[in-house]
Amino acid sequence: MEDANFPVRHRKFQLESKGNKTEIVICSYEDHILVIATQIGAMGTILHARKEEGMTVEPTFSVSVIFGKRDEPTLIATARRLIDHISSFVPSKPLVLSLGLKDHSPETLKEIVAAVIENRLW
């Protein structure tokens, strides 16, 4: 479902996880990647993640919740996992991740991460 002339590419798909239908949209902007994963029909918690330019050999990442639940470490871990993957392909693009989920279990989030990576636009 991509319009070739529109400057922002996007991909939309869905997956089933623990009986919940999860709809996922991935959009690739010039300077950001946006991933929306929703089970509740809303964007839910929004996170921002980016790779830090640092002096160390190991890459460092900055991940934070910018809107919504700040007490769910699984959401932060998900953003961290995705920015790790994104930055190995496009190091300068931060991630805006929206997770509107009914269940925050690690299994569900792993499935979401796998599906996003499989359908990635970076």
Added chain:
Amino acid sequence: METDYDQVLRSVAQVKIAGDDGVKVSCFTEVLDDVTLHFQIIRLAKQIYVWIGYNSAKFGNLYAAASTRPSNTVSVTSVLGGTSDNTGSGIARRLVMKTGLNIILACNIPKNNPLLEAKAEKMLIRKLIDLGYTMPTPLRAT
């Protein structure tokens, strides 16, 4: 004030958000004079995400706006980026006022450009009405 728009809104007041509950993505581009505006509308069941691109595909600043209790006044907050000039926050707020929807807006329109803001808003509202996303009873500015 956009009295034509008020009339249009009243006449389409029966329009509901589309029946299928899947996520729907709409993208379109409008060219005005020497400026190209890109629009992306992602409709979720209870919320609408909008991106407005000014001549580029940069993400811009992110705002969230919705009508809030107790009196349904519209509140808007800057979620990512955004200076105190807040070009996008005004648009987000007015979108909620005119359509009654829960809005997340990403916008990279530069500041000090009220005419462009107004035009972008107008195009967006027209499209939201065309797509049938406006709520039956839009809020009014207080």
